[in-house]
Amino acid sequence: MSKPILEFKDVDVFYGPIQALKKVNLHINEGETVSLIGANGAGKSTLLMSIFGQPRAGGGSIVYNGIDITQKSSHFVASNGIAQSPEGRRVFPDMSVEENLLMGTIPIGAKHADEDMQRMFELFPRLLERRNQRAMTMSGGEQQMLAIARALMSRPKLLLLDEPSLGLAPIVVKHIFATLKELAKTGMTIFLVEQNANHALRLSDRGYVMVNGEIRMTGTGQELLGNEEVRNAYLGGH
Amino acid sequence: MDGIFLQQLINGLTLGSVYGLIAIGYTMVYGIIGMINFAHGDVYMVSAYLTAIGLAVLTFFGLESFPFLILGTLIFTIVVTGVYGWTIERIAYKPLRNSTRLAPLISAIGMSLILQNYVQVSQGARQQGVPTLLEGVIKFHVGTGYVQLTYTKLFIIIVSLVGMGVLTYIIQNTKLGRMCRATQQDRKMASILGINTDRVISYVFVIGACMAALAGMLITMNYGTFDFYAGFIIGIKAFTAAVLGGIGSLPGAMLGGLILGVAEAQFAGLVNSDFKDVFSFSLLVLILIFRPQGLMGKPHVAKV
Numbered sequence: 168m169s170k171p172i173l174e175f176k177d178v179d180v181f182y183g184p185i186q187a188l189k190k191v192n193l194h195i196n197e198g199e200t201v202s203l204i205g206a207n208g209a210g211k212s213t214l215l216m217s218i219f220g221q222p223r224a225g226g227g228s229i230v231y232n233g234i235d236i237t238q239k240s241s242h243f244v245a246s247n248g249i250a251q252s253p254e255g256r257r258v259f260p261d262m263s264v265e266e267n268l269l270m271g272t273i274p275i276g277a278k279h280a281d282e283d284m285q286r287m288f289e290l291f292p293r294l295l296e297r298r299n300q301r302a303m304t305m306s307g308g309e310q311q312m313l314a315i316a317r318a319l320m321s322r323p324k325l326l327l328l329d330e331p332s333l334g335l336a337p338i339v340v341k342h343i344f345a346t347l348k349e350l351a352k353t354g355m356t357i358f359l360v361e362q363n364a365n366h367a368l369r370l371s372d373r374g375y376v377m378v379n380g381e382i383r384m385t386g387t388g389q390e391l392l393g394n395e396e397v398r399n400a401y402l403g404g405h
Numbered sequence: 406m407d408g409i410f411l412q413q414l415i416n417g418l419t420l421g422s423v424y425g426l427i428a429i430g431y432t433m434v435y436g437i438i439g440m441i442n443f444a445h446g447d448v449y450m451v452s453a454y455l456t457a458i459g460l461a462v463l464t465f466f467g468l469e470s471f472p473f474l475i476l477g478t479l480i481f482t483i484v485v486t487g488v489y490g491w492t493i494e495r496i497a498y499k500p501l502r503n504s505t506r507l508a509p510l511i512s513a514i515g516m517s518l519i520l521q522n523y524v525q526v527s528q529g530a531r532q533q534g535v536p537t538l539l540e541g542v543i544k545f546h547v548g549t550g551y552v553q554l555t556y557t558k559l560f561i562i563i564v565s566l567v568g569m570g571v572l573t574y575i576i577q578n579t580k581l582g583r584m585c586r587a588t589q590q591d592r593k594m595a596s597i598l599g600i601n602t603d604r605v606i607s608y609v610f611v612i613g614a615c616m617a618a619l620a621g622m623l624i625t626m627n628y629g630t631f632d633f634y635a636g637f638i639i640g641i642k643a644f645t646a647a648v649l650g651g652i653g654s655l656p657g658a659m660l661g662g663l664i665l666g667v668a669e670a671q672f673a674g675l676v677n678s679d680f681k682d683v684f685s686f687s688l689l690v691l692i693l694i695f696r697p698q699g700l701m702g703k704p705h706v707a708k709v
Binding site: 221240241246251253257259262266269271274277317321 | 580583584586587590591593594595596597598599600601602
């Protein structure tokens with residue numbers, strides 16, 4: 168249970184002269200849901216993308232399942248079981264829903280494609296209605312569902328989600344988090360990056376708080392939800 | 406309808422389908438890495454020489470029946486030209502992947518000069534030729550005169566359309582095609598999904614070169630002669646066709662090729678054949694001024 172599937176050890180990331188991540192240490196255990204919260208520009212998305220080497224860590228190491236992936240290519244990382252629903256969703260605009268989902272099967276091949284696609288349509292019935300529609304014509308919420316479903320199509324060992332609630336109507340956010348909760352129950356390991364700290368921490372076993380590229384605080388979801396500082400900074404008092 | 410119009414329509418469609426084949430290479434490369442591969446015309450030129458070599462070798466070994474000779478030469482030309490395309494990308498463009506946009510463009514011009522001079526030195530500067538392979542002509546009586554469609558031209562139009570059809574099927578319906586489109590639409594995301602985008606880019610260069618090889622062989626069958634400089638004008642024409650159709654768009658390249666070929670042939674037949682190149686390039690200027698995204702391209706939207 169408590170073997171770390173992903174571990175950051177003293178990771179530094181630089182954009183030219185600017186240091187975006189400073190000696191970041193964190194770990195995610197198998198089967199856990201972990202969230203990373205922080206304000207805009209704190210370095211959360213940079214941290215997720217650095218797992219894929221875009222940008223590459225300038226110091227420290229990132230270890231996945233015992234393999235040092237710090238210098239590995241993006242497609243190597245993806246082929247070994249990490250999938251991401253990235254910041255801004257990044258669905259392929261000119262592809263249909265089905266084609267977008269098929270793109271998720273690249274790491275494992277198409278042998279489970281039909282079965283998994285059905286599972287995605289059960290998870291997100293809206294995608295079934297839109298299955299032949301081009302992704303660019305869909306609403307933000309539908310695109311978000313598609314981005315998550317596409318990530319799941321590779322049957323990942325570790326699912327990374329970057330701000331799945333950003334810019335969506337509250338009812339859609341609620342639906343997406345309910346789906347994530349179901350996924351977590353099936354034993355999926357989820358690493359969730361969010362500004363919506365309330366939703367994220369309630370879902371999570373543990374959480375990290377990031378400020379200006381540093382991990383400032385860590386604890387269980389409940390601990391962080393009860394923390395005075397977190398409440399004031401990220402929960403807007405409610 | 407006028408006889409000369411119909412005759413030039415046939416000529417235009419022949420020329421246009423070949424422009425379309427070459428334009429595919431420009432448009433796909435532009436679509437995936439945003440550069441104009443100025444060496445593409447010279448890849449076409451190399452394939453004309455390979456066609457002659459293939460024909461000579463196969464004839465030497467006694468293969469003289471038309472279908473086998475053509476098929477053998479076709480396979481030889483496409484495979485070797487594909488290797489050229491792959492090698493050019495590896496040597497001239499891949500090392501510059503993360504540099505400024507201008508660097509691979511200059512590298513492409515250099516590659517174009519290298520190919521021309523390499524062929525000139527190794528094959529000689531004189532014009533080369535192949536014999537006519539497909540004799541025969543279909544004649545239609547129109548009014549007082551007649552219009553002729555040679556078997557060669559018919560063969561070119563049919564083979565080009567089949568080539569385009571096969572490619573469209575691959576791009577639309579296969580895993581390779583989806584990987585190409587994904588890399589074109591969002592290269593970073595494609596890599597996050599486990600696609601080796603460098604390899605996909607290589608595939609695109611190979612596909613473009615194979616289409617140019619098909620064009621090179623077809624044109625060589627029609628005109629019979631070529632030299633080391635043959636890729637320049639036709640390369641620029643095909644580039645015009647790609648821009649006309651909307652650079653980055655695959656159906657656009659094919660359509661642009663056909664339209665440009667027909668327009669040019671009509672101008673040559675009805676107005677003045679000495680100025681047909683002037684006409685084509687004036688068309689390029691007009692498109693760039695009034696519809697820079699081309700017929701089927703999308704206007705460029707800057708990402709915020």
